[in-house]
Amino acid sequence: MKQANTGRLTLPTDVDMVAATIRLKDLLGADALRDCDGTDMPEELLTQDAKIYATYYTTRKDNDWAMQHPEEIQQEYLISDRVTARGDRLRIELMKGFHTEQLKVNTIDPPGKWWEVIDRTTGEIVSPDHWHYEESSGEVVIDSIPYHQYTVSFLAFLIWDPVHMYNFITNDWKDAPHQLTYDVRQPKTQVYVKEKLKKWCEANPQVDVVRFTTFFHQFTLTFDDQKREKYVEWFGYSASVSPYILEQFEKWAGYPFRPEYIVDEGYHNSIFRIPSKEFRDFMEFQQIEVSKLAKELVDIVHSYGKEAMMFLGDHWIGTEPFGKYFANIGLDAVVGSVGDGVTLRMISDIQGVNYTEGRLLPYFFPDVFTEGGDPIKEAQDNWLKARRAILRSPVDRIGYGGYLKLASEWPGFIEQIGKVVDEFRQIHANMDGTGAYTAPFKVAVLNSWGNLRRWMANQVHHALWYREIYSYVGVIEALSGMPIDVEFITFDEVKAGIDPSIRVIINAGDAYTAFSGGDNWKDPDLVCTLRRFVDQGGGFIGVGEPTACQYQGRFFQLSDVLGVDRELGFSMSTDKYNTLNPEHFILEDVSADIDFGEGKSRIYAQGEHYQILNMDGKYSRLVVNEYGQGRSVYFTGLPYSPQNCRILLRAIYYAAHREEEMKKYYVTNPETEIAVFEKTGKLAVINNTKEERHTDLYLEGILKMQLTLAPMEMRWITYKEEL
Amino acid sequence: MKQANTGRLTLPTDVDMVAATIRLKDLLGADALRDCDGTDMPEELLTQDAKIYATYYTTRKDNDWAMQHPEEIQQEYLISDRVTARGDRLRIELMKGFHTEQLKVNTIDPPGKWWEVIDRTTGEIVSPDHWHYEESSGEVVIDSIPYHQYTVSFLAFLIWDPVHMYNFITNDWKDAPHQLTYDVRQPKTQVYVKEKLKKWCEANPQVDVVRFTTFFHQFTLTFDDQKREKYVEWFGYSASVSPYILEQFEKWAGYPFRPEYIVDEGYHNSIFRIPSKEFRDFMEFQQIEVSKLAKELVDIVHSYGKEAMMFLGDHWIGTEPFGKYFANIGLDAVVGSVGDGVTLRMISDIQGVNYTEGRLLPYFFPDVFTEGGDPIKEAQDNWLKARRAILRSPVDRIGYGGYLKLASEWPGFIEQIGKVVDEFRQIHANMDGTGAYTAPFKVAVLNSWGNLRRWMANQVHHALWYREIYSYVGVIEALSGMPIDVEFITFDEVKAGIDPSIRVIINAGDAYTAFSGGDNWKDPDLVCTLRRFVDQGGGFIGVGEPTACQYQGRFFQLSDVLGVDRELGFSMSTDKYNTLNPEHFILEDVSADIDFGEGKSRIYAQGEHYQILNMDGKYSRLVVNEYGQGRSVYFTGLPYSPQNCRILLRAIYYAAHREEEMKKYYVTNPETEIAVFEKTGKLAVINNTKEERHTDLYLEGILKMQLTLAPMEMRWITYKEEL
Numbered sequence A, B: 001m002k003q004a005n006t007g008r009l010t011l012p013t014d015v016d017m018v019a020a021t022i023r024l025k026d027l028l029g030a031d032a033l034r035d036c037d038g039t040d041m042p043e044e045l046l047t048q049d050a051k052i053y054a055t056y057y058t059t060r061k062d063n064d065w066a067m068q069h070p071e072e073i074q075q076e077y078l079i080s081d082r083v084t085a086r087g088d089r090l091r092i093e094l095m096k097g098f099h100t101e102q103l104k105v106n107t108i109d110p111p112g113k114w115w116e117v118i119d120r121t122t123g124e125i126v127s128p129d130h131w132h133y134e135e136s137s138g139e140v141v142i143d144s145i146p147y148h149q150y151t152v153s154f155l156a157f158l159i160w161d162p163v164h165m166y167n168f169i170t171n172d173w174k175d176a177p178h179q180l181t182y183d184v185r186q187p188k189t190q191v192y193v194k195e196k197l198k199k200w201c202e203a204n205p206q207v208d209v210v211r212f213t214t215f216f217h218q219f220t221l222t223f224d225d226q227k228r229e230k231y232v233e234w235f236g237y238s239a240s241v242s243p244y245i246l247e248q249f250e251k252w253a254g255y256p257f258r259p260e261y262i263v264d265e266g267y268h269n270s271i272f273r274i275p276s277k278e279f280r281d282f283m284e285f286q287q288i289e290v291s292k293l294a295k296e297l298v299d300i301v302h303s304y305g306k307e308a309m310m311f312l313g314d315h316w317i318g319t320e321p322f323g324k325y326f327a328n329i330g331l332d333a334v335v336g337s338v339g340d341g342v343t344l345r346m347i348s349d350i351q352g353v354n355y356t357e358g359r360l361l362p363y364f365f366p367d368v369f370t371e372g373g374d375p376i377k378e379a380q381d382n383w384l385k386a387r388r389a390i391l392r393s394p395v396d397r398i399g400y401g402g403y404l405k406l407a408s409e410w411p412g413f414i415e416q417i418g419k420v421v422d423e424f425r426q427i428h429a430n431m432d433g434t435g436a437y438t439a440p441f442k443v444a445v446l447n448s449w450g451n452l453r454r455w456m457a458n459q460v461h462h463a464l465w466y467r468e469i470y471s472y473v474g475v476i477e478a479l480s481g482m483p484i485d486v487e488f489i490t491f492d493e494v495k496a497g498i499d500p501s502i503r504v505i506i507n508a509g510d511a512y513t514a515f516s517g518g519d520n521w522k523d524p525d526l527v528c529t530l531r532r533f534v535d536q537g538g539g540f541i542g543v544g545e546p547t548a549c550q551y552q553g554r555f556f557q558l559s560d561v562l563g564v565d566r567e568l569g570f571s572m573s574t575d576k577y578n579t580l581n582p583e584h585f586i587l588e589d590v591s592a593d594i595d596f597g598e599g600k601s602r603i604y605a606q607g608e609h610y611q612i613l614n615m616d617g618k619y620s621r622l623v624v625n626e627y628g629q630g631r632s633v634y635f636t637g638l639p640y641s642p643q644n645c646r647i648l649l650r651a652i653y654y655a656a657h658r659e660e661e662m663k664k665y666y667v668t669n670p671e672t673e674i675a676v677f678e679k680t681g682k683l684a685v686i687n688n689t690k691e692e693r694h695t696d697l698y699l700e701g702i703l704k705m706q707l708t709l710a711p712m713e714m715r716w717i718t719y720k721e722e723l
Helices: A018-028 A063-068 A162-170 A187-203 A243-253 A260-266 A277-303 A341-348 A375-392 A404-409 A413-431 A470-480 A491-496 A518-522 A524-535 A642-655 A659-664 B018-028 B063-068 B162-170 B187-203 B243-253 B260-266 B277-303 B341-348 B375-392 B404-409 B413-431 B470-480 B491-496 B518-522 B524-535 B642-655 B659-664
Strands: A009-012 A032-034 A051-056 A075-079 A089-093 A103-105 A116-119 A124-126 A131-134 A139-143 A149-158 A209-212 A220-223 A229-233 A307-311 A333-337 A355-359 A397-399 A442-446 A485-489 A502-509 A539-544 A548-551 A554-556 A564-566 A603-605 A610-616 A619-627 A630-635 A665-667 A672-677 A682-687 A693-699 A702-709 A714-718 B009-012 B032-034 B051-056 B075-079 B089-093 B103-105 B116-119 B124-126 B131-134 B139-143 B149-158 B209-212 B220-223 B229-233 B307-311 B333-337 B355-359 B397-399 B442-446 B485-489 B502-509 B539-544 B548-551 B554-556 B564-566 B603-605 B610-616 B619-627 B630-635 B665-667 B672-677 B682-687 B693-699 B702-709 B714-718
Touching: A009 A018, A018 A404, A018 A413, A032 A397, A075 A220, A075 A260, A089 A149, A116 A260, A139 A149, A149 A260, A162 A220, A187 A277, A209 A277, A243 A277, A260 A277, A277 A307, A333 A341, A341 A355, A341 A375, A341 A470, A375 A413, A375 A470, A375 A672, A375 A682, A397 A413, A404 A413, A413 A682, A413 A714, A442 A470, A470 A502, A470 A539, A470 A642, A485 A502, A491 A524, A502 A642, A518 A524, A518 A548, A524 A539, A524 A619, A524 A630, A539 A642, A554 A564, A564 A619, A603 A619, A630 A642, A642 A659, A642 A672, A659 A665, A659 A693, A665 A672, A672 A693, A682 A693, A682 A702, A702 A714, B009 B018, B018 B404, B018 B413, B032 B397, B075 B220, B075 B260, B089 B149, B116 B260, B139 B149, B149 B260, B162 B220, B187 B277, B209 B277, B243 B277, B260 B277, B277 B307, B333 B341, B341 B355, B341 B375, B341 B470, B375 B413, B375 B470, B375 B672, B375 B682, B397 B413, B404 B413, B413 B682, B413 B714, B442 B470, B470 B502, B470 B539, B470 B642, B485 B502, B491 B524, B502 B642, B518 B524, B518 B548, B524 B539, B524 B619, B524 B630, B539 B642, B554 B564, B564 B619, B603 B619, B630 B642, B642 B659, B642 B672, B659 B665, B659 B693, B665 B672, B672 B693, B682 B693, B682 B702, B702 B714
Parallel strands: A009 A032, A009 A397, A032 A051, A051 A209, A209 A307, A307 A333, A333 A355, A355 A397, A442 A485, A442 A502, A502 A539, A539 A630, B009 B032, B009 B397, B032 B051, B051 B209, B209 B307, B307 B333, B333 B355, B355 B397, B442 B485, B442 B502, B502 B539, B539 B630
Antiparallel strands: A075 A149, A089 A139, A103 A149, A116 A124, A116 A149, A131 A139, A220 A229, A548 A554, A564 A603, A610 A619, A619 A630, A665 A693, A672 A682, A682 A714, A693 A702, B075 B149, B089 B139, B103 B149, B116 B124, B116 B149, B131 B139, B220 B229, B548 B554, B564 B603, B610 B619, B619 B630, B665 B693, B672 B682, B682 B714, B693 B702
């Protein structure tokens, strides 16, 4: 196989970078050029031997239209501050804490119909007979019960596009006019936007790829009165609403809409919340409608001989790339930001497009390319995490974003990109369109979202480190680069029957979140199906507070399967007698202390078939349990690290009862990994650290080689000939 | 005032210690001598110039009676292991995990009536038509649903008294016959025990004080099949049951009894559990009946001219010294073990007796008086904690327990006791029956138990350190020695109206426990009463997870009052912008880092009136909030330490809006405290450390003296004359 030294790479450009762009394009072998929000494509480059991408915004950059049709400006459901009444009349200032340059109360549609005042002390709706909106003061006036707490859920127009506002603030733009939004779903705007796209296609014949940023509904991004971020939920649907849409939803769903379905007690259906039936219905409805309308725009693009690419960000709401309507859109490609292995897989696993493209980090932005910044380190760390995921499920292309000038002037940075691009092309050359070897069984991550939110479990913002989540999202990150086929399944799917190809099920996260499952665990069908699954030979891995839901004398409802429960105080009078026994298959490669992150405390082993592999004082952190023919493994937490990847891999093989098969293809050093392409006869051993590493290489259980890998090295071996 | 150098002291003795006892009695000025479980009173000492205490056991030490009346042996509700069915027939071995020398299944009373099989997967009772007890195997056989989990709640006879068994095992006794129990509440035994007591009184004319150990019902103390402690709940009523009693209860309560009211999902109504109505009813019923019957025994004792003393331990269940029936018993005295300030107050605050006696630590037992043991340090630590509580609410007497021989032979130990006894007499001499000055307002600890379990909040076993509780019980320990009148109130009492003398309310503990209150916080009456209380000038102090109960968008239901909430994941998309500002009245004396123990993580400030005094990364550990005319203070945790006592004292004065009154009587060094007896004109300054300490002394807000205190010193000043 011959490796191309061009292709699969997209570079950003700008009007002041014509010569440099050409130089870097040739040096790095880029075959596509793109503009960004804030940069422009120079005329001179349109004729280069490269595909030309153009960012295209369907919902903004046309303030005239927005101002002429204020009723079709995008809307968002907001919830006021929670205010405690001190008497029998309460005034709540709606816009308090919001930025009036971003949002404006919708007084066009009747508040009595579309707003909701809730007594949060009782959970009851306050009848519109007992409140009214006073436009002069911007306050809702409520007949209140003293010392009850109230909220008002209300509609507001998005008079400044959130991403434009974010870029404006972040880049300290001064004179750019605020870009208003408009709602493409609404009748007049829909007609207008389609016509506009046609005209744009006609006016831009040199553009090969229309990169939609994105379609119609922005993820929730709300600013406070000091222009600081107030609420941001990348998965959030709160800004995809309008009476026009909600009236359609009512008809489709067959029941009346309530603002509470969107504002959700103020949590706005954060991905950590167990989604209500009504919110799931709303998501479904939006997917159906968004995919239909998006298809119309894609068809227009195609009719001009251009490709349609979707950016997985900004206005992606309702597209749900792992939902059942996505393929209907007919896109050619998806591009998205790659922060780590998980976000790589979030793009590369998308079906229903011809190709995927990952935008690697760092963005060429001044916050990193500055004194004290270390863009080379960021690029390396990003690549170490992305590379192991690409070996399992590759994006077809990679690219960068931002100001090319910053990257080109940073010493050594272009060389670093060169190495990344070269390794990326090596992977494609050696895999040659085939998949890497995976274990002969599947692993399923069980949560409330399932495959709809594939590779999105336990995250707040993509690839950002959060103290609250790193101990659980580490499990998903580890899986993203493992030689394991991973499914994401819901509780309902488990009840309908576990796919026989699934051998190990993982439940990971904090109690009562969508990820551990909360009240789902009171469902006899769910717990019985899982008990049967494990009893008959399946494996169950719990991380954090798996199956947690205080009920009938237990916190972990599958405490019998897991062999552990968490002490909430109620059982402190019961003696535990837990003792350590760390000799176990799972820990055979492990030499360093295990990092459990900020894993859960107060875990004790119980039952008769457990073995405690790691303790913290009298409590346990890593426990295995035998349950009938099956097995379970429990971790208090498992942040991402090369060693924890290995521990999880071993836990999976142990839980699956397939220990003997683990060394079919195996490297002993936990900080190295192996990817095998049986159809091409190639294998790669990667060093996931920035230091030299030695490792033994096993094939079919037999020690074949001892390797010394340079820092970050990816070593390719044509194993069927060489070994 | 002249201080006596005799009196107020009880010493243990034994048959081999006649001369030594007399020597130590004279040396230390003891005025009472006692026997213990395992030691005997020598004949020779009966005529000494000292009161003679005799331990008296109503429920054991008469195996003949027990064996002749097996149906009146004491009983305990047990719950079997939780067992998961794998088919449609499940066998549960009842005694698995219990010790058959301690407990024996009750097959005399019909299982169908008194036992309960529960499907823990659904929470439903399995009808007796679908299970039966198979006596030959000791198993309950259940028609089961596959993969549902079941428990059997059943009655067992206590064929070995739990405390006798404990002492037997702990002291490695070999040949002592196991002491059976009998239930004094039952008809034949009741008659027999009363007669026996009369005879005993007649036979023991030299005994002055009959020390009941205790009355009828042992706290729950169950051993496992390896003779290890399996379950121990000092507050537990599980061993106070029998069909005889439960039938009376049904009549009294007016509804049918269920075993679940006792076994409580397997938690056995641990004091950490929010008590159900039925369990509270059962406690009430037991108090009524126990106090009636105990009074009959006390009357017998009195009829022989002897005093009746109750040991607050062993069979104290149903006496509830802070309950409304206790005084009816007519006891002369209560004696109990003093582990710290809290347990001191648990004795000294008891009303309805003529005097109280505290048994100080250490017990003269071989586990402490041994190589590697440090009984002098234990005595000092014990005294430092007890002394500050005695200054607020004194026991009338102190005493010791165990083997006097061990104490007398340990170098320096008797001298240490001498110092303790001397200081104890100093306190009584200087207070002369009057009370110490307390702040001009009361502080109330709010939990599910209220005054019934005064000074018992947040504890597992008395005065033992537990990682799970020390961060919250520290608050109660601190209060035990503060110049503050402390009430313990229930949620129901708050709803009925807060006593106007209460200025500050404290809610401390883990979420969903009896101490923080769980679902009580969904009650609008409760939250509104407290909001009004604070709004109108009251103070609220929360520690750990106060008012916690996930509901309507908040975890802490009084988050508006507290200015904080806890992040459970659902609101991670909401930005917080918390910043530190440690300049505050509460921290003015504080120089060292604050110890929050294993306090709660993920606390963020919210609202508009908070100030964050201490942070842990981006989260907060100490926050104050203004709420109308009132104030709140929040701590993630507050283990006991001299500095934390001072922080809490300042927090109380701050929350009460009475900062200016704090220095009425004040010592500046946080490791010192002051107790003032206005009626006698004396004050004491105590050094709560084992190092020398300097402190300024303020009276009426004016600096009066600078003191240097020796390690552990208690300095008395006749302040009205001297200053």
